[in-house]
């Protein structure tokens with residue numbers, strides 16, 4: 001049985017090395033679709049896994065980025081913003097949609113133990129990356 005769950009978060013970022021448009025500070029409503037593949041039988045209630053049980057584990061991870069400025073830890077702005085005591089989330093990679101999807105997938109897999117098999121991360125209404133590792 002496969003279950004799809006949708007989440008979203010709002011965040012600012014920039015990807016300085018990805019060209020002028022992406023290099024400017026800007027924000028997105030990130031839409032996140034998580035796909036879980038369960039192998040166990042349905043329980044007595046006819047349920048694989050309660051949607052609310054998935055939410056309780058995944059939402060804290062996704063919402064942890066909501067209304068934050070996400071920056072690559074090596075971005076020169078990090079030093080300035082820390083000097084100004086501005087709150088940011090530093091990440092160990094450029095904050096491309098591709099990297100963000102891999103990061104979220106890995107965190108959900110490792111921190112929840114839920115059988116996530118695919119993640120879709122949309123930065124805009126027309127642009128989505130899909131990460132679906134073989135195993």
Ligand SMILES: [Zn+2]
Pocket residue numbers: 013014022026027028123
């Ligand atoms: Zn962007």
